[in-house]
Amino acid sequence: MATNTVVCHIDVNSAFLSWTAVDRLRRQPDCCDIRRIPAVIGGDQSARRGIVLASSIPAKASGVRTGEPLFQAQRKCPGLAVYAPDYDLYVRYSSRLMSLLRQVSPVVEQYSIDEAWIDLTGTDRLYGEAETIARNLKDRIRDELGFTVNIGVSVNKLLAKMASDFTKPDRMHTLYPEELTDKLWPLPVGKLFFVGPATEKKLLAMGIKTIGDLASADVRYLRARLHKHGEIIWHYANGRCFDEVSDQSTLNKGYGNSTTTADDITDLQSAHQVLLSLCETVAARMRRDHQYGSCLTIHLRSSQFQNFSHQIALPCPTNLTLELYQAACQAFDQLWDRRTPLRQLGVYMSKMDRCGLRQGNLFAADNSPKLAQVDQTVDQIRAKFGKGAIFRARLAEKHLSPMSGGPLSTPFRQQLETDDE
Numbered sequence: 001m002a003t004n005t006v007v008c009h010i011d012v013n014s015a016f017l018s019w020t021a022v023d024r025l026r027r028q029p030d031c032c033d034i035r036r037i038p039a040v041i042g043g044d045q046s047a048r049r050g051i052v053l054a055s056s057i058p059a060k061a062s063g064v065r066t067g068e069p070l071f072q073a074q075r076k077c078p079g080l081a082v083y084a085p086d087y088d089l090y091v092r093y094s095s096r097l098m099s100l101l102r103q104v105s106p107v108v109e110q111y112s113i114d115e116a117w118i119d120l121t122g123t124d125r126l127y128g129e130a131e132t133i134a135r136n137l138k139d140r141i142r143d144e145l146g147f148t149v150n151i152g153v154s155v156n157k158l159l160a161k162m163a164s165d166f167t168k169p170d171r172m173h174t175l176y177p178e179e180l181t182d183k184l185w186p187l188p189v190g191k192l193f194f195v196g197p198a199t200e201k202k203l204l205a206m207g208i209k210t211i212g213d214l215a216s217a218d219v220r221y222l223r224a225r226l227h228k229h230g231e232i233i234w235h236y237a238n239g240r241c242f243d244e245v246s247d248q249s250t251l252n253k254g255y256g257n258s259t260t261t262a263d264d265i266t267d268l269q270s271a272h273q274v275l276l277s278l279c280e281t282v283a284a285r286m287r288r289d290h291q292y293g294s295c296l297t298i299h300l301r302s303s304q305f306q307n308f309s310h311q312i313a314l315p316c317p318t319n320l321t322l323e324l325y326q327a328a329c330q331a332f333d334q335l336w337d338r339r340t341p342l343r344q345l346g347v348y349m350s351k352m353d354r355c356g357l358r359q360g361n362l363f364a365a366d367n368s369p370k371l372a373q374v375d376q377t378v379d380q381i382r383a384k385f386g387k388g389a390i391f392r393a394r395l396a397e398k399h400l401s402p403m404s405g406g407p408l409s410t411p412f413r414q415q416l417e418t419d420d421e
Contacts, residue, residue: 006120006130009152009160013169015114016041016054019093020083022146039081042070096145109245117157119245134172158241180239185212194233211237257281258346259404264303265342275328277404278347283321292317293349298331301344310335317353320371
C-alpha cells in the first residue's frame with residue numbers, strides 16, 4: 001500500500017438509537033430526543049429477547065452496556081426508556097449515509113450497517129488536508145442526516161478503524177504510524193481489532209497485557225501458541241494492514257440467524273418447527289444474493305446459558321429451504337441430548353459459492369428443480385405481500401413466525417467460531 005494512502009473509517013454513534021431518535025424528531029419535532037435521556041433500543045422482553053442493542057450516553061453513564069439483558073439494564077438505571085428496533089428504518093438511514101459518503105469519494109467499502117471505510121487518497125487536491133476533509137464530513141453528516149459519527153483517519157483500514165474507536169461521540173481522530181507509541185500501544189490488548197475474549201485470555205496468560213506488549217513480542221512464539229492468528233494480530237499491533245479499501249462487493253462468508261424462544265424448547269417437534277422458521281429466513285437471504293452453501297452449523301443455548309454447536313457437510317451446495325431444513329434437523333438431532341431445555345436455536349451456513357453445481361445421483365430422483373421453483377414462487381409472494389402472506393402449515397400450529405429473525409438480526413457467527421481460528 002502506498003505511503004501516501006489516506007483512509008477514513010466512519011462509525012455511527014449508537015446507530016440504532018440515533019436513527020430512532022432522528023426519525024422520531026422528524027415525525028414529531030416537539031418530542032423528546034431519546035439520545036439525551038437514559039434510553040435503549042431493545043428486543044421484546046416478554047418473549048425473552050430483551051437484549052440491549054444500543055444505548056444513549058446517559059444510559060451508558062449508569063453502566064448500561066450493549067448486549068446485556070434488559071432486566072439487568074433496568075436494575076442499573078431505574079426509569080430506563082426502552083424502544084423497539086425497526087430494521088427497515090435502519091436500512092433506510094444506512095443507505096442515506098452510504099450515498100453521502102460516495103459523494104465525497106467513489107471508493108466506499110461498507111463494513112456493516114453503520115460502518116464504512118472511504119479512500120481519500122488524492123482528494124486533497126479537491127478538498128484539502130485529510131483531517132479537514134474528515135471534520136467537514138463529520139459535520140455534514142450531522143447537519144444533513146441528523147446523527148453523529150466518529151471518524152478515524154490513517155494510512156490503512158486497520159489504523160483508521162482503531163482511531164474511530166477513540167473518544168466518542170462526534171469526534172475525529174488520527175492514528176498515523178508515528179502515533180502508535182502514544183495512542184495505540186498503551187491500550188489493553190483486548191482493544192485491538194481481531195482480538196476477542198478467547199484470544200485476550202490466552203495473551204494475558206502469556207504475560208501480554210497491552211497492544212505494545214503484543215507489538216514487541218516474538219512473532220515465532222505467537223505463531224507457535226496462536227497459530228496463524230498470532231501472526232495476524234502481531235502485524236495489527238504494529239499497525240500493518242495490507243487490505244485496500246474496495247468498493248467491489250465480495251462473496252459473503254456465511255449466512256446465519258438465531259432466535260430466542262418465548263418458552264423453553266423441551267421436545268423434538270417444537271425444536272424442528274423453530275429450525276424450519278430459521279431456515280426459511282437463511283435460505284431466502286442466500287437466494288436473494290444468488291449464493292449457495294455446503295456447510296451447516298447448528299447452535300444451541302440452554303436455559304442455563306450454556307452454548308453448544310455442531311457442524312455437518314452437505315452433499316452439494318444449496319440454498320433450498322427444504323434441504324437446509326433437513327440438514328439442520330439432522331445436525332440438531334445429533335447434538336441435542338433430549339434432556340436439556342433450550343432457550344435459543346440458531347442456523348449458520350458457510351463455505352459459500354455462486355455456482356451451486358450439484359452432483360448427479362443415479363439411484364435417486366433429483367427434486368431440486370421443483371423445490372427451487374417452489375422457493376422462487378414463495379419469495380416472489382413474500383416480496384410483494386409480506387413475509388406472513390404465505391407460510392408452511394406446520395408453522396401454524398404454534399403460531400410461529402414464518403421467518404424467524406429480522407433482515408438485520410445480529411449474526412451469531414462469533415458464537416460459533418473462536419476468535420483465534
